[in-house]
Amino acid sequence: MRSRVEAQLERLGWQVDIVLSHTCPLRYEPREAFLDGIDQAKVDKSTELWLDEIEARLQYRRWYCGHHHTTKRIDRLQFMYKDYDMLGNGY
Numbered sequence: 001m002r003s004r005v006e007a008q009l010e011r012l013g014w015q016v017d018i019v020l021s022h023t024c025p026l027r028y029e030p031r032e033a034f035l036d037g038i039d040q041a042k043v044d045k046s047t048e049l050w051l052d053e054i055e056a057r058l059q060y061r062r063w064y065c066g067h068h069h070t071t072k073r074i075d076r077l078q079f080m081y082k083d084y085d086m087l088g089n090g091y
Contacts (some may be wrong), residue, residue, distance in 0.1 A: 005054075014058050015057060016059075017061045017065040018061050018063070018087065019064070022066065023067040026049050030068050030070050030072055030079060033075060063076055065079060
């Protein structure tokens, strides 16, 4: 999967308008939304680490994710939970 995604991004010159992902790059992880009783040291963060690598190389306008069940915006990344956003010319 990773090589397929990276090949597509390479084909696009690492430029997209919008990214939709379930989880987020590790650097944006909303620690305040972590569930009590879950030892984060035992949670696999390999996808989040990979998304960090993607985000560092990628030129994008907006990134949407929702895994952490919170509504929050950091820079160009939007955590979606019980909300939505209309996509159009303004993104």
